[in-house]
Amino acid sequence: SQTIHQWPATLVQPVGSPLSLECTVEGTSNPNLYWYRQAAGRGLQLLFYSVGIGQISSEVPQNLSASRPQDRQFILSSKKLLLSDSGFYLCAWSGENTGELFFGEGSRLTVL
Amino acid sequence: DQQVKQNSPSLSVQEGRISILNCDYTNSMFDYFLWYKKYPAEGPTFLISISSIKDKNEDGRFTVFLNKSAKHLSLHIVPSQPGDSAVYFCAASAGDAGGTSYGKLTFGQGTILTVHP
Numbered sequence: 029s030q031t032i033h034q035w036p037a038t039l040v041q042p043v044g045s046p047l048s049l050e051c052t053v054e055g056t057s058n059p060n061l062y063w064y065r066q067a068a069g070r071g072l073q074l075l076f077y078s079v080g081i082g083q084i085s086s087e088v089p090q091n092l093s094a095s096r097p098q099d100r101q102f103i104l105s106s107k108k109l110l111l112s113d114s115g116f117y118l119c120a121w122s123g124e125n126t127g128e129l130f131f132g133e134g135s136r137l138t139v140l
Numbered sequence: 141d142q143q144v145k146q147n148s149p150s151l152s153v154q155e156g157r158i159s160i161l162n163c164d165y166t167n168s169m170f171d172y173f174l175w176y177k178k179y180p181a182e183g184p185t186f187l188i189s190i191s192s193i194k195d196k197n198e199d200g201r202f203t204v205f206l207n208k209s210a211k212h213l214s215l216h217i218v219p220s221q222p223g224d225s226a227v228y229f230c231a232a233s234a235g236d237a238g239g240t241s242y243g244k245l246t247f248g249q250g251t252i253l254t255v256h257p
Binding site: 060062064069070071072073074077087118120121122126127128129130131132133134136 | 144146172174176181182183184185186189229231233235243244245246247248249250
């Protein structure tokens with residue numbers, strides 16, 4: 029069966045510090061991978077998606093970047109965090125041509 | 141521009157009664173709609189979906205209705221149970237020939253459902 033895992037679960041970082049959130053998927057190959065963010069009191073917003081190794085599409089201009097160094101690994105990064113980067117970050121995967129997303133447990137980022 | 145809207149931030153229902161969660165959308169290109177359920181500090185889990193070629197899809201206690209002319213969908217939970225208490229997100233996607241859009245979901249703000257024993 030397929031599983032998705034992301035870490036760390038909770039992160040408190042000072043403004044201006046770097047960020048790295050990691051996500052891995054097991055039990056499937058060539059998944060579409062996504063990073064979503066849920067800001068306080070808001071719905072989930074798509075940040076990045078990837079259909080293959082090294083292929084990253086950004087949905088919104090922002091302070092963050094994403095990378096996919098391996099088929100089942102997706103990384104969300106920032107060189108310098110802003111207060112507005114605080115939120116609940118969710119990694120997700122889907123198979124080709126399916127609309128159903130499978131989400132990880134989420135990572136709570138607080139930037140102080 | 142909020143393309144998917146859930147205008148009720150919260151809903152409170154008695155156990156055993158029906159819960160009706162509503163969602164409106166503005167993008168006529170959306171052709172696939174989903175409902176997700178989310179508990180605090182967890183990722184959302186898929187509940188039920190509906191394609192735009194249908195107007196109803198049922199799975200156990202959960203039924204989703206789609207009214208394309210009104211650009212409105214709703215999730216009915218019958219009977220409601222205390223374990224259904226969670227945040228419910230409506231989501232939509234616009235498919236393309238390559239299929240890569242299917243996972244690119246636009247979410248509503250969510251509705252907090254509380255089912256009282």
